Amino acid sequence: MYVGLKMLTNFPTLSPNDLILDADKIMEEKRLWMLLVKDKSKLVGYIRKEDVRAALPSPATSLSRHEINYLLTKLTIDKLIRTDLISVHPSTEIELAAQLMYEKNLPGLAVVNSKNKLIGYINRSVMLEVLVEEMGLMQGGSRIAFEVEDRTGVIAEVSKLIADLNISIISTGTFFHANKRMVVFRVQTEDPTPILKELLKRKYKVVGPEDFGKEWEKM
Known part of the structure; x- marks a missing residue:
């Protein structure tokens, strides 16, 4: 962009x-x-x-x-x-x-x-609009976040996994927290359970707000 x-x-x-x-x-x-x-x-x-x-x-x-x-x-x-x-x-x-x-x-x-x-x-308003658009929020669907190792092919691997389930990807994003890399996918489905199961089967660490609750409570 x-x-x-x-x-x-x-x-x-x-x-x-x-x-x-x-x-x-x-x-x-x-x-x-x-x-x-x-x-x-x-x-x-x-x-x-x-x-x-x-x-x-x-x-x-x-x-x-x-x-x-x-x-x-x-x-x-x-x-x-x-x-x-x-x-x-x-x-x-x-x-x-x-x-x-x-x-x-x-x-x-x-x-x-x-x-x-x-x-x-x-x-700044334009930049916030770009962030919302880039993350695909206005297109609905579901959000999936998981920690990944810094290795080649992770995005391609997960993208294929999602495509094999006949689910479309709306957006992707990469973020870092506490020296850990997190990848966020927004997918065109209201029920991401099949994707989550496949990620867990492949030993990906799926994360959500509950994984950071203790950290936030200490603040």
Whole structure:
């Protein structure tokens, strides 16, 4: 999956002279943690929700309502713009974009084309949507998780096992916990019992929430 296939192309942007109050309103209405800022057609940076909130007058201020209203008509976002904006190309793999956002604690990334023109935006909501889609949750079925050794052919072996039972695979995923590798299959059946029996017969360790209960209780 590539960023360009999941990026948002219809999203609000601001200019440096826009009011902080308007920026706050857009963020609330659109549930955004970040807004990109353009000066004419040039991308100049972004603002974050926490900066906008910090710049607004405190409810505990000694200013009168008239003074607050006047102040709000003068406060613009130009002093809040962050210029350490990271952009990606639409051909960037979605997992690399997610890694960037995770490592740098970014609420979103600008997407630019080969001419450095802003063509899209990708945020945490998009990444969560990708996760849900990748795991096949919306397609129903059943979820099977099992621990595996780090050896060649595990996915192929289990895939054949499932295919031999005439059951379709919706999605697969690999996760690590406590130095152990877990593989998760979502399969197109409401009764995964035949698959579980075959996995156990082949000495796979099938796992579920009950296997981690003691670990969670210690927390």
